[in-house]
Amino acid sequence: MAKYKIKINPKNLPVFDKYWHYQKSVQSPDIDVKFFRKAYKEIFDKHAVLLREDFCGTFKLCCEWVKLRERHEAIGLDLDPEPLAYGKENYYPKLNSKEKDRLVTSEQNVLTAKLKKPSDVTVAVNFSYFIFKERQVLKEYFQNVYDNLGDQGLFLLDIFGGSDIFDLPEEETEFEDENFSYYWDQEDYNPILNHGLFHIHFKRKGEKKRKNVFNYDWRVWSIAEVRDILTEVGFAETRCYWEGTDKDGEGDGEFKPSEKGEAHCESFVAYVAGIKK
Ligand SMILES: C[S@@+](CC[C@H](N)C(=O)[O-])C[C@H]1O[C@@H](n2cnc3c(N)ncnc32)[C@H](O)[C@@H]1O
Known part of the structure:
Protein backbone atom coordinates (compact mmCIF):
# COMPACT_ATOMS: atom_id res chain seq x y z
CA MET A 1 0.00 0.00 0.00
CA ALA A 2 1.29 3.52 -0.85
CA LYS A 3 2.48 5.68 2.05
CA TYR A 4 0.86 8.98 2.96
CA LYS A 5 2.62 10.70 5.84
CA ILE A 6 2.12 14.30 7.00
CA LYS A 7 5.55 15.89 6.51
CA ILE A 8 6.95 18.58 8.80
CA ASN A 9 8.59 21.62 7.21
CA PRO A 10 11.85 23.19 8.50
CA LYS A 11 9.92 25.72 10.66
CA ASN A 12 8.24 22.78 12.37
CA LEU A 13 4.84 23.74 10.99
CA ASP A 32 -23.69 10.17 8.94
CA VAL A 33 -23.28 6.77 10.56
CA LYS A 34 -26.02 7.53 13.11
CA PHE A 35 -28.38 8.43 10.29
CA PHE A 36 -27.54 5.18 8.44
CA ARG A 37 -28.09 3.09 11.58
CA LYS A 38 -31.43 4.76 12.31
CA ALA A 39 -32.71 4.51 8.73
CA TYR A 40 -31.92 0.78 8.60
CA LYS A 41 -33.52 0.11 12.00
CA GLU A 42 -36.68 2.01 11.03
CA ILE A 43 -37.07 0.05 7.80
CA PHE A 44 -36.18 -3.47 8.93
CA ASP A 45 -36.76 -3.29 12.69
CA LYS A 46 -33.31 -4.76 13.35
CA HIS A 47 -29.75 -3.50 13.43
CA ALA A 48 -27.49 -3.41 10.40
CA VAL A 49 -24.14 -5.11 10.98
CA LEU A 50 -21.98 -4.91 7.85
CA LEU A 51 -21.59 -1.53 6.14
CA ARG A 52 -20.00 -1.27 2.69
CA GLU A 53 -18.67 2.21 2.01
CA ASP A 54 -18.15 2.78 -1.72
CA PHE A 55 -15.69 5.47 -2.91
CA CYS A 56 -14.45 5.37 0.69
CA GLU A 64 -16.96 5.76 12.74
CA TRP A 65 -19.25 2.81 11.88
CA VAL A 66 -17.14 0.23 13.75
CA LYS A 67 -16.85 2.63 16.71
CA LEU A 68 -20.64 3.16 16.89
CA ARG A 69 -21.66 -0.35 17.98
CA GLU A 70 -19.77 -3.40 19.19
CA ARG A 71 -21.05 -5.71 16.46
CA LYS A 100 -9.61 -2.80 13.86
CA ASP A 101 -10.59 -6.47 13.54
CA ARG A 102 -14.01 -5.43 12.26
CA LEU A 103 -12.77 -3.12 9.49
CA VAL A 104 -11.21 -3.96 6.15
CA THR A 105 -10.49 -1.88 3.08
CA SER A 106 -10.09 -3.08 -0.44
CA GLU A 107 -8.60 -1.42 -3.51
CA GLN A 108 -11.43 -2.21 -5.91
CA ASN A 109 -13.57 -0.68 -8.61
CA VAL A 110 -17.13 -0.34 -7.27
CA LEU A 111 -18.46 -1.31 -10.70
CA THR A 112 -17.05 -4.83 -10.41
CA ALA A 113 -16.55 -5.20 -6.64
CA LYS A 114 -17.16 -8.59 -5.08
CA LEU A 115 -17.81 -9.01 -1.36
CA LYS A 116 -17.12 -12.18 0.62
CA LYS A 117 -20.41 -11.69 2.45
CA PRO A 118 -23.41 -9.51 1.60
CA SER A 119 -23.62 -6.10 3.23
CA ASP A 120 -26.63 -4.90 5.23
CA VAL A 121 -26.12 -1.31 4.24
CA THR A 122 -24.12 0.13 1.37
CA VAL A 123 -23.44 3.86 1.19
CA ALA A 124 -21.94 6.25 -1.35
CA VAL A 125 -21.44 9.75 0.05
CA ASN A 126 -20.16 13.09 -1.07
CA PHE A 127 -21.84 12.52 -4.43
CA SER A 128 -19.04 10.24 -5.61
CA TYR A 129 -21.27 8.28 -8.01
CA PHE A 130 -21.75 11.52 -10.02
CA ILE A 131 -18.48 10.41 -11.66
CA PHE A 132 -20.60 7.96 -13.70
CA LYS A 133 -21.96 10.20 -16.44
CA GLU A 134 -23.74 7.60 -18.56
CA ARG A 135 -27.01 6.07 -17.44
CA GLN A 136 -25.85 2.58 -18.42
CA VAL A 137 -22.74 2.86 -16.25
CA LEU A 138 -24.67 4.21 -13.27
CA LYS A 139 -27.07 1.31 -13.70
CA GLU A 140 -24.16 -1.16 -13.78
CA TYR A 141 -22.93 0.34 -10.51
CA PHE A 142 -26.36 0.12 -8.85
CA GLN A 143 -26.67 -3.48 -10.07
CA ASN A 144 -23.38 -4.36 -8.40
CA VAL A 145 -24.60 -2.82 -5.14
CA TYR A 146 -27.94 -4.65 -5.37
CA ASP A 147 -26.30 -8.01 -6.10
CA ASN A 148 -23.91 -7.66 -3.15
CA LEU A 149 -26.56 -6.60 -0.62
CA GLY A 150 -28.23 -9.06 1.74
CA ASP A 151 -31.95 -9.86 1.47
CA GLN A 152 -32.83 -7.11 3.87
CA GLY A 153 -30.44 -4.55 2.46
CA LEU A 154 -30.35 -0.79 2.28
CA PHE A 155 -28.47 1.38 -0.22
CA LEU A 156 -28.09 5.05 0.73
CA LEU A 157 -26.71 7.76 -1.54
CA ASP A 158 -26.47 11.47 -0.97
CA ILE A 159 -27.43 13.87 -3.72
CA PHE A 160 -27.41 17.63 -4.25
CA GLY A 161 -29.26 20.02 -6.50
CA GLY A 162 -31.15 23.31 -6.64
CA SER A 163 -31.14 26.40 -8.80
CA ASP A 164 -27.66 27.48 -7.62
CA ILE A 165 -26.27 24.97 -10.09
CA PHE A 166 -27.14 27.30 -12.96
CA ASP A 167 -25.38 30.28 -11.33
CA LEU A 168 -21.85 28.83 -11.13
CA PRO A 169 -21.29 29.91 -7.52
CA GLU A 170 -18.05 30.05 -5.58
CA GLU A 171 -18.83 29.80 -1.88
CA GLU A 172 -16.37 30.48 0.90
CA THR A 173 -16.69 28.88 4.32
CA GLU A 174 -14.38 30.25 6.98
CA PHE A 175 -13.10 27.91 9.66
CA GLU A 176 -11.90 30.58 12.08
CA ASP A 177 -10.71 28.21 14.80
CA GLU A 178 -8.66 26.29 12.28
CA ASN A 179 -7.30 29.39 10.49
CA PHE A 180 -8.39 28.46 7.01
CA SER A 181 -11.13 28.95 4.41
CA TYR A 182 -12.73 26.30 2.26
CA TYR A 183 -14.11 27.18 -1.18
CA TRP A 184 -16.68 25.21 -3.19
CA ASP A 185 -16.31 26.51 -6.73
CA GLN A 186 -18.47 25.55 -9.67
CA GLU A 187 -16.63 26.42 -12.86
CA ASP A 188 -19.05 25.17 -15.48
CA TYR A 189 -22.46 23.63 -16.09
CA ASN A 190 -23.84 22.21 -19.31
CA PRO A 191 -27.65 22.17 -19.16
CA ILE A 192 -27.88 19.86 -22.16
CA LEU A 193 -25.92 17.02 -20.60
CA ASN A 194 -26.25 18.06 -16.93
CA HIS A 195 -22.48 17.97 -16.66
CA GLY A 196 -20.80 20.22 -14.10
CA LEU A 197 -17.20 21.03 -13.27
CA PHE A 198 -16.48 21.63 -9.58
CA HIS A 199 -13.37 22.46 -7.58
CA ILE A 200 -12.32 22.66 -3.95
CA HIS A 201 -9.81 25.35 -2.98
CA PHE A 202 -8.32 26.08 0.44
CA LYS A 203 -6.62 29.15 1.89
CA ARG A 204 -4.71 29.07 5.13
CA LYS A 205 -4.38 32.41 6.97
CA GLY A 206 -1.36 34.35 5.68
CA GLU A 207 -0.91 32.05 2.68
CA LYS A 208 -1.95 32.20 -0.96
CA LYS A 209 -5.12 30.38 -1.99
CA ARG A 210 -4.38 26.78 -2.99
CA LYS A 211 -6.54 26.29 -6.04
CA ASN A 212 -8.05 23.10 -7.44
CA VAL A 213 -6.95 20.85 -4.60
CA PHE A 214 -9.84 18.50 -5.44
CA ASN A 215 -11.61 18.55 -8.81
CA TYR A 216 -14.84 16.91 -9.91
CA ASP A 217 -16.07 16.46 -13.46
CA TRP A 218 -19.58 15.19 -12.76
CA ARG A 219 -23.01 14.55 -14.12
CA VAL A 220 -25.50 16.12 -11.73
CA TRP A 221 -28.12 13.38 -11.44
CA SER A 222 -31.64 14.19 -10.27
CA ILE A 223 -33.43 12.41 -7.44
CA ALA A 224 -36.07 11.10 -9.85
CA GLU A 225 -33.46 9.66 -12.25
CA VAL A 226 -31.60 7.92 -9.43
CA ARG A 227 -34.81 6.42 -8.02
CA ASP A 228 -35.88 5.17 -11.45
CA ILE A 229 -32.55 3.39 -12.00
CA LEU A 230 -32.64 1.88 -8.50
CA THR A 231 -36.07 0.43 -9.32
CA GLU A 232 -34.81 -0.91 -12.64
CA VAL A 233 -32.00 -2.90 -11.02
CA GLY A 234 -34.43 -4.57 -8.61
CA PHE A 235 -34.87 -2.47 -5.47
CA ALA A 236 -38.37 -3.16 -4.11
CA GLU A 237 -38.84 0.36 -2.82
CA THR A 238 -37.05 3.69 -3.04
CA ARG A 239 -37.26 6.70 -0.74
CA CYS A 240 -36.04 10.23 -0.64
CA TYR A 241 -34.92 11.62 2.72
CA TRP A 242 -35.42 15.38 2.57
CA GLU A 243 -33.87 17.79 5.09
CA GLY A 244 -36.10 19.84 7.39
CA THR A 245 -35.64 23.59 7.87
CA ASP A 246 -34.89 25.58 11.01
CA LYS A 247 -36.50 28.91 11.97
CA ASP A 248 -34.06 30.82 9.72
CA GLY A 249 -34.99 28.69 6.72
CA GLU A 250 -31.67 26.82 6.83
CA GLY A 251 -31.32 23.03 6.79
CA ASP A 252 -31.72 21.57 10.29
CA GLY A 253 -29.73 18.39 9.68
CA GLU A 254 -32.82 16.16 10.15
CA PHE A 255 -33.53 13.96 7.12
CA LYS A 256 -36.98 12.39 6.88
CA PRO A 257 -38.73 10.39 4.13
CA SER A 258 -40.69 12.77 1.91
CA GLU A 259 -42.29 12.93 -1.52
CA LYS A 260 -42.50 16.72 -1.64
CA GLY A 261 -39.52 19.08 -1.73
CA GLU A 262 -39.76 22.88 -1.83
CA ALA A 263 -40.01 24.85 -5.04
CA HIS A 264 -37.50 27.73 -5.34
CA CYS A 265 -34.88 25.71 -3.54
CA GLU A 266 -31.49 27.27 -4.28
CA SER A 267 -29.49 24.42 -2.94
CA PHE A 268 -30.30 21.13 -1.24
CA VAL A 269 -28.59 17.99 -0.10
CA ALA A 270 -30.80 14.92 0.32
CA TYR A 271 -30.45 11.15 0.58
CA VAL A 272 -31.91 8.56 -1.76
CA ALA A 273 -32.51 5.04 -0.50
CA GLY A 274 -32.91 1.76 -2.36
CA ILE A 275 -34.57 -0.88 -0.19
CA LYS A 276 -33.99 -4.57 -0.97
CA LYS A 277 -36.50 -6.89 0.68
C1 LIG B 1 -15.26 12.56 -3.83
S1 LIG B 1 -14.13 11.33 -3.21
C2 LIG B 1 -15.15 10.80 -1.89
C3 LIG B 1 -14.45 10.29 -0.68
C4 LIG B 1 -15.35 9.94 0.47
N1 LIG B 1 -16.42 9.06 0.10
C5 LIG B 1 -15.96 11.15 1.12
O1 LIG B 1 -16.95 11.03 1.82
O2 LIG B 1 -15.50 12.24 1.01
C6 LIG B 1 -14.31 10.11 -4.46
C7 LIG B 1 -13.51 8.83 -4.27
O3 LIG B 1 -14.00 7.88 -5.21
C8 LIG B 1 -12.92 7.09 -5.67
N2 LIG B 1 -13.35 6.45 -6.92
C9 LIG B 1 -13.64 7.02 -8.12
N3 LIG B 1 -14.08 6.10 -9.01
C10 LIG B 1 -14.11 4.91 -8.36
C11 LIG B 1 -14.49 3.59 -8.73
N4 LIG B 1 -14.96 3.31 -9.95
N5 LIG B 1 -14.37 2.61 -7.80
C12 LIG B 1 -13.91 2.87 -6.57
N6 LIG B 1 -13.54 4.11 -6.15
C13 LIG B 1 -13.64 5.12 -7.03
C14 LIG B 1 -11.77 8.07 -5.79
O4 LIG B 1 -10.53 7.42 -5.76
C15 LIG B 1 -12.02 8.97 -4.57
O5 LIG B 1 -11.29 8.54 -3.45
Missing part, protein backbone atom coordinates in the same frame (compact mmCIF):
# COMPACT_ATOMS: atom_id res chain seq x y z
CA PRO A 14 2.80 20.98 9.41
CA VAL A 15 2.90 21.14 5.62
CA PHE A 16 -0.44 21.47 3.92
CA ASP A 17 -2.49 18.29 4.37
CA LYS A 18 -5.26 18.15 1.78
CA TYR A 19 -7.10 15.26 3.40
CA TRP A 20 -7.17 16.96 6.82
CA HIS A 21 -8.62 20.12 5.27
CA TYR A 22 -11.10 18.06 3.21
CA GLN A 23 -12.29 16.19 6.28
CA LYS A 24 -12.80 19.39 8.29
CA SER A 25 -14.66 21.05 5.41
CA VAL A 26 -16.97 18.49 3.87
CA GLN A 27 -17.21 15.39 6.01
CA SER A 28 -19.28 14.62 9.12
CA PRO A 29 -18.94 10.84 9.30
CA ASP A 30 -19.85 10.61 13.01
CA ILE A 31 -23.27 12.12 12.21
CA GLY A 57 -11.34 7.52 0.17
CA THR A 58 -9.71 7.79 3.61
CA PHE A 59 -12.49 5.53 5.04
CA LYS A 60 -13.21 7.80 8.03
CA LEU A 61 -16.85 6.75 7.77
CA CYS A 62 -15.94 3.05 8.11
CA CYS A 63 -13.96 3.95 11.25
CA HIS A 72 -20.59 -3.28 13.57
CA GLU A 73 -18.33 -4.37 10.71
CA ALA A 74 -17.21 -2.26 7.75
CA ILE A 75 -15.62 -2.67 4.37
CA GLY A 76 -14.34 0.36 2.47
CA LEU A 77 -13.80 0.23 -1.29
CA ASP A 78 -11.78 2.70 -3.33
CA LEU A 79 -9.70 2.58 -6.50
CA ASP A 80 -7.01 4.94 -5.31
CA PRO A 81 -4.26 3.66 -2.96
CA GLU A 82 -3.32 7.19 -1.79
CA PRO A 83 -6.41 8.06 0.31
CA LEU A 84 -6.58 4.46 1.55
CA ALA A 85 -2.98 4.80 2.78
CA TYR A 86 -3.82 8.12 4.45
CA GLY A 87 -6.67 6.48 6.37
CA LYS A 88 -4.39 3.57 7.35
CA GLU A 89 -1.84 5.98 8.80
CA ASN A 90 -4.09 8.62 10.31
CA TYR A 91 -7.47 7.13 11.29
CA TYR A 92 -7.02 3.37 11.58
CA PRO A 93 -4.38 3.56 14.37
CA LYS A 94 -6.89 5.46 16.55
CA LEU A 95 -9.23 2.44 16.65
CA ASN A 96 -8.94 -0.14 19.41
CA SER A 97 -7.92 -3.68 18.49
CA LYS A 98 -11.50 -5.04 18.37
CA GLU A 99 -12.60 -2.18 16.12
Whole structure:
Protein backbone atom coordinates (compact mmCIF):
# COMPACT_ATOMS: atom_id res chain seq x y z
CA MET A 1 0.00 0.00 0.00
CA ALA A 2 1.29 3.52 -0.85
CA LYS A 3 2.48 5.68 2.05
CA TYR A 4 0.86 8.98 2.96
CA LYS A 5 2.62 10.70 5.84
CA ILE A 6 2.12 14.30 7.00
CA LYS A 7 5.55 15.89 6.51
CA ILE A 8 6.95 18.58 8.80
CA ASN A 9 8.59 21.62 7.21
CA PRO A 10 11.85 23.19 8.50
CA LYS A 11 9.92 25.72 10.66
CA ASN A 12 8.24 22.78 12.37
CA LEU A 13 4.84 23.74 10.99
CA PRO A 14 2.80 20.98 9.41
CA VAL A 15 2.90 21.14 5.62
CA PHE A 16 -0.44 21.47 3.92
CA ASP A 17 -2.49 18.29 4.37
CA LYS A 18 -5.26 18.15 1.78
CA TYR A 19 -7.10 15.26 3.40
CA TRP A 20 -7.17 16.96 6.82
CA HIS A 21 -8.62 20.12 5.27
CA TYR A 22 -11.10 18.06 3.21
CA GLN A 23 -12.29 16.19 6.28
CA LYS A 24 -12.80 19.39 8.29
CA SER A 25 -14.66 21.05 5.41
CA VAL A 26 -16.97 18.49 3.87
CA GLN A 27 -17.21 15.39 6.01
CA SER A 28 -19.28 14.62 9.12
CA PRO A 29 -18.94 10.84 9.30
CA ASP A 30 -19.85 10.61 13.01
CA ILE A 31 -23.27 12.12 12.21
CA ASP A 32 -23.69 10.17 8.94
CA VAL A 33 -23.28 6.77 10.56
CA LYS A 34 -26.02 7.53 13.11
CA PHE A 35 -28.38 8.43 10.29
CA PHE A 36 -27.54 5.18 8.44
CA ARG A 37 -28.09 3.09 11.58
CA LYS A 38 -31.43 4.76 12.31
CA ALA A 39 -32.71 4.51 8.73
CA TYR A 40 -31.92 0.78 8.60
CA LYS A 41 -33.52 0.11 12.00
CA GLU A 42 -36.68 2.01 11.03
CA ILE A 43 -37.07 0.05 7.80
CA PHE A 44 -36.18 -3.47 8.93
CA ASP A 45 -36.76 -3.29 12.69
CA LYS A 46 -33.31 -4.76 13.35
CA HIS A 47 -29.75 -3.50 13.43
CA ALA A 48 -27.49 -3.41 10.40
CA VAL A 49 -24.14 -5.11 10.98
CA LEU A 50 -21.98 -4.91 7.85
CA LEU A 51 -21.59 -1.53 6.14
CA ARG A 52 -20.00 -1.27 2.69
CA GLU A 53 -18.67 2.21 2.01
CA ASP A 54 -18.15 2.78 -1.72
CA PHE A 55 -15.69 5.47 -2.91
CA CYS A 56 -14.45 5.37 0.69
CA GLY A 57 -11.34 7.52 0.17
CA THR A 58 -9.71 7.79 3.61
CA PHE A 59 -12.49 5.53 5.04
CA LYS A 60 -13.21 7.80 8.03
CA LEU A 61 -16.85 6.75 7.77
CA CYS A 62 -15.94 3.05 8.11
CA CYS A 63 -13.96 3.95 11.25
CA GLU A 64 -16.96 5.76 12.74
CA TRP A 65 -19.25 2.81 11.88
CA VAL A 66 -17.14 0.23 13.75
CA LYS A 67 -16.85 2.63 16.71
CA LEU A 68 -20.64 3.16 16.89
CA ARG A 69 -21.66 -0.35 17.98
CA GLU A 70 -19.77 -3.40 19.19
CA ARG A 71 -21.05 -5.71 16.46
CA HIS A 72 -20.59 -3.28 13.57
CA GLU A 73 -18.33 -4.37 10.71
CA ALA A 74 -17.21 -2.26 7.75
CA ILE A 75 -15.62 -2.67 4.37
CA GLY A 76 -14.34 0.36 2.47
CA LEU A 77 -13.80 0.23 -1.29
CA ASP A 78 -11.78 2.70 -3.33
CA LEU A 79 -9.70 2.58 -6.50
CA ASP A 80 -7.01 4.94 -5.31
CA PRO A 81 -4.26 3.66 -2.96
CA GLU A 82 -3.32 7.19 -1.79
CA PRO A 83 -6.41 8.06 0.31
CA LEU A 84 -6.58 4.46 1.55
CA ALA A 85 -2.98 4.80 2.78
CA TYR A 86 -3.82 8.12 4.45
CA GLY A 87 -6.67 6.48 6.37
CA LYS A 88 -4.39 3.57 7.35
CA GLU A 89 -1.84 5.98 8.80
CA ASN A 90 -4.09 8.62 10.31
CA TYR A 91 -7.47 7.13 11.29
CA TYR A 92 -7.02 3.37 11.58
CA PRO A 93 -4.38 3.56 14.37
CA LYS A 94 -6.89 5.46 16.55
CA LEU A 95 -9.23 2.44 16.65
CA ASN A 96 -8.94 -0.14 19.41
CA SER A 97 -7.92 -3.68 18.49
CA LYS A 98 -11.50 -5.04 18.37
CA GLU A 99 -12.60 -2.18 16.12
CA LYS A 100 -9.61 -2.80 13.86
CA ASP A 101 -10.59 -6.47 13.54
CA ARG A 102 -14.01 -5.43 12.26
CA LEU A 103 -12.77 -3.12 9.49
CA VAL A 104 -11.21 -3.96 6.15
CA THR A 105 -10.49 -1.88 3.08
CA SER A 106 -10.09 -3.08 -0.44
CA GLU A 107 -8.60 -1.42 -3.51
CA GLN A 108 -11.43 -2.21 -5.91
CA ASN A 109 -13.57 -0.68 -8.61
CA VAL A 110 -17.13 -0.34 -7.27
CA LEU A 111 -18.46 -1.31 -10.70
CA THR A 112 -17.05 -4.83 -10.41
CA ALA A 113 -16.55 -5.20 -6.64
CA LYS A 114 -17.16 -8.59 -5.08
CA LEU A 115 -17.81 -9.01 -1.36
CA LYS A 116 -17.12 -12.18 0.62
CA LYS A 117 -20.41 -11.69 2.45
CA PRO A 118 -23.41 -9.51 1.60
CA SER A 119 -23.62 -6.10 3.23
CA ASP A 120 -26.63 -4.90 5.23
CA VAL A 121 -26.12 -1.31 4.24
CA THR A 122 -24.12 0.13 1.37
CA VAL A 123 -23.44 3.86 1.19
CA ALA A 124 -21.94 6.25 -1.35
CA VAL A 125 -21.44 9.75 0.05
CA ASN A 126 -20.16 13.09 -1.07
CA PHE A 127 -21.84 12.52 -4.43
CA SER A 128 -19.04 10.24 -5.61
CA TYR A 129 -21.27 8.28 -8.01
CA PHE A 130 -21.75 11.52 -10.02
CA ILE A 131 -18.48 10.41 -11.66
CA PHE A 132 -20.60 7.96 -13.70
CA LYS A 133 -21.96 10.20 -16.44
CA GLU A 134 -23.74 7.60 -18.56
CA ARG A 135 -27.01 6.07 -17.44
CA GLN A 136 -25.85 2.58 -18.42
CA VAL A 137 -22.74 2.86 -16.25
CA LEU A 138 -24.67 4.21 -13.27
CA LYS A 139 -27.07 1.31 -13.70
CA GLU A 140 -24.16 -1.16 -13.78
CA TYR A 141 -22.93 0.34 -10.51
CA PHE A 142 -26.36 0.12 -8.85
CA GLN A 143 -26.67 -3.48 -10.07
CA ASN A 144 -23.38 -4.36 -8.40
CA VAL A 145 -24.60 -2.82 -5.14
CA TYR A 146 -27.94 -4.65 -5.37
CA ASP A 147 -26.30 -8.01 -6.10
CA ASN A 148 -23.91 -7.66 -3.15
CA LEU A 149 -26.56 -6.60 -0.62
CA GLY A 150 -28.23 -9.06 1.74
CA ASP A 151 -31.95 -9.86 1.47
CA GLN A 152 -32.83 -7.11 3.87
CA GLY A 153 -30.44 -4.55 2.46
CA LEU A 154 -30.35 -0.79 2.28
CA PHE A 155 -28.47 1.38 -0.22
CA LEU A 156 -28.09 5.05 0.73
CA LEU A 157 -26.71 7.76 -1.54
CA ASP A 158 -26.47 11.47 -0.97
CA ILE A 159 -27.43 13.87 -3.72
CA PHE A 160 -27.41 17.63 -4.25
CA GLY A 161 -29.26 20.02 -6.50
CA GLY A 162 -31.15 23.31 -6.64
CA SER A 163 -31.14 26.40 -8.80
CA ASP A 164 -27.66 27.48 -7.62
CA ILE A 165 -26.27 24.97 -10.09
CA PHE A 166 -27.14 27.30 -12.96
CA ASP A 167 -25.38 30.28 -11.33
CA LEU A 168 -21.85 28.83 -11.13
CA PRO A 169 -21.29 29.91 -7.52
CA GLU A 170 -18.05 30.05 -5.58
CA GLU A 171 -18.83 29.80 -1.88
CA GLU A 172 -16.37 30.48 0.90
CA THR A 173 -16.69 28.88 4.32
CA GLU A 174 -14.38 30.25 6.98
CA PHE A 175 -13.10 27.91 9.66
CA GLU A 176 -11.90 30.58 12.08
CA ASP A 177 -10.71 28.21 14.80
CA GLU A 178 -8.66 26.29 12.28
CA ASN A 179 -7.30 29.39 10.49
CA PHE A 180 -8.39 28.46 7.01
CA SER A 181 -11.13 28.95 4.41
CA TYR A 182 -12.73 26.30 2.26
CA TYR A 183 -14.11 27.18 -1.18
CA TRP A 184 -16.68 25.21 -3.19
CA ASP A 185 -16.31 26.51 -6.73
CA GLN A 186 -18.47 25.55 -9.67
CA GLU A 187 -16.63 26.42 -12.86
CA ASP A 188 -19.05 25.17 -15.48
CA TYR A 189 -22.46 23.63 -16.09
CA ASN A 190 -23.84 22.21 -19.31
CA PRO A 191 -27.65 22.17 -19.16
CA ILE A 192 -27.88 19.86 -22.16
CA LEU A 193 -25.92 17.02 -20.60
CA ASN A 194 -26.25 18.06 -16.93
CA HIS A 195 -22.48 17.97 -16.66
CA GLY A 196 -20.80 20.22 -14.10
CA LEU A 197 -17.20 21.03 -13.27
CA PHE A 198 -16.48 21.63 -9.58
CA HIS A 199 -13.37 22.46 -7.58
CA ILE A 200 -12.32 22.66 -3.95
CA HIS A 201 -9.81 25.35 -2.98
CA PHE A 202 -8.32 26.08 0.44
CA LYS A 203 -6.62 29.15 1.89
CA ARG A 204 -4.71 29.07 5.13
CA LYS A 205 -4.38 32.41 6.97
CA GLY A 206 -1.36 34.35 5.68
CA GLU A 207 -0.91 32.05 2.68
CA LYS A 208 -1.95 32.20 -0.96
CA LYS A 209 -5.12 30.38 -1.99
CA ARG A 210 -4.38 26.78 -2.99
CA LYS A 211 -6.54 26.29 -6.04
CA ASN A 212 -8.05 23.10 -7.44
CA VAL A 213 -6.95 20.85 -4.60
CA PHE A 214 -9.84 18.50 -5.44
CA ASN A 215 -11.61 18.55 -8.81
CA TYR A 216 -14.84 16.91 -9.91
CA ASP A 217 -16.07 16.46 -13.46
CA TRP A 218 -19.58 15.19 -12.76
CA ARG A 219 -23.01 14.55 -14.12
CA VAL A 220 -25.50 16.12 -11.73
CA TRP A 221 -28.12 13.38 -11.44
CA SER A 222 -31.64 14.19 -10.27
CA ILE A 223 -33.43 12.41 -7.44
CA ALA A 224 -36.07 11.10 -9.85
CA GLU A 225 -33.46 9.66 -12.25
CA VAL A 226 -31.60 7.92 -9.43
CA ARG A 227 -34.81 6.42 -8.02
CA ASP A 228 -35.88 5.17 -11.45
CA ILE A 229 -32.55 3.39 -12.00
CA LEU A 230 -32.64 1.88 -8.50
CA THR A 231 -36.07 0.43 -9.32
CA GLU A 232 -34.81 -0.91 -12.64
CA VAL A 233 -32.00 -2.90 -11.02
CA GLY A 234 -34.43 -4.57 -8.61
CA PHE A 235 -34.87 -2.47 -5.47
CA ALA A 236 -38.37 -3.16 -4.11
CA GLU A 237 -38.84 0.36 -2.82
CA THR A 238 -37.05 3.69 -3.04
CA ARG A 239 -37.26 6.70 -0.74
CA CYS A 240 -36.04 10.23 -0.64
CA TYR A 241 -34.92 11.62 2.72
CA TRP A 242 -35.42 15.38 2.57
CA GLU A 243 -33.87 17.79 5.09
CA GLY A 244 -36.10 19.84 7.39
CA THR A 245 -35.64 23.59 7.87
CA ASP A 246 -34.89 25.58 11.01
CA LYS A 247 -36.50 28.91 11.97
CA ASP A 248 -34.06 30.82 9.72
CA GLY A 249 -34.99 28.69 6.72
CA GLU A 250 -31.67 26.82 6.83
CA GLY A 251 -31.32 23.03 6.79
CA ASP A 252 -31.72 21.57 10.29
CA GLY A 253 -29.73 18.39 9.68
CA GLU A 254 -32.82 16.16 10.15
CA PHE A 255 -33.53 13.96 7.12
CA LYS A 256 -36.98 12.39 6.88
CA PRO A 257 -38.73 10.39 4.13
CA SER A 258 -40.69 12.77 1.91
CA GLU A 259 -42.29 12.93 -1.52
CA LYS A 260 -42.50 16.72 -1.64
CA GLY A 261 -39.52 19.08 -1.73
CA GLU A 262 -39.76 22.88 -1.83
CA ALA A 263 -40.01 24.85 -5.04
CA HIS A 264 -37.50 27.73 -5.34
CA CYS A 265 -34.88 25.71 -3.54
CA GLU A 266 -31.49 27.27 -4.28
CA SER A 267 -29.49 24.42 -2.94
CA PHE A 268 -30.30 21.13 -1.24
CA VAL A 269 -28.59 17.99 -0.10
CA ALA A 270 -30.80 14.92 0.32
CA TYR A 271 -30.45 11.15 0.58
CA VAL A 272 -31.91 8.56 -1.76
CA ALA A 273 -32.51 5.04 -0.50
CA GLY A 274 -32.91 1.76 -2.36
CA ILE A 275 -34.57 -0.88 -0.19
CA LYS A 276 -33.99 -4.57 -0.97
CA LYS A 277 -36.50 -6.89 0.68
C1 LIG B 1 -15.26 12.56 -3.83
S1 LIG B 1 -14.13 11.33 -3.21
C2 LIG B 1 -15.15 10.80 -1.89
C3 LIG B 1 -14.45 10.29 -0.68
C4 LIG B 1 -15.35 9.94 0.47
N1 LIG B 1 -16.42 9.06 0.10
C5 LIG B 1 -15.96 11.15 1.12
O1 LIG B 1 -16.95 11.03 1.82
O2 LIG B 1 -15.50 12.24 1.01
C6 LIG B 1 -14.31 10.11 -4.46
C7 LIG B 1 -13.51 8.83 -4.27
O3 LIG B 1 -14.00 7.88 -5.21
C8 LIG B 1 -12.92 7.09 -5.67
N2 LIG B 1 -13.35 6.45 -6.92
C9 LIG B 1 -13.64 7.02 -8.12
N3 LIG B 1 -14.08 6.10 -9.01
C10 LIG B 1 -14.11 4.91 -8.36
C11 LIG B 1 -14.49 3.59 -8.73
N4 LIG B 1 -14.96 3.31 -9.95
N5 LIG B 1 -14.37 2.61 -7.80
C12 LIG B 1 -13.91 2.87 -6.57
N6 LIG B 1 -13.54 4.11 -6.15
C13 LIG B 1 -13.64 5.12 -7.03
C14 LIG B 1 -11.77 8.07 -5.79
O4 LIG B 1 -10.53 7.42 -5.76
C15 LIG B 1 -12.02 8.97 -4.57
O5 LIG B 1 -11.29 8.54 -3.45
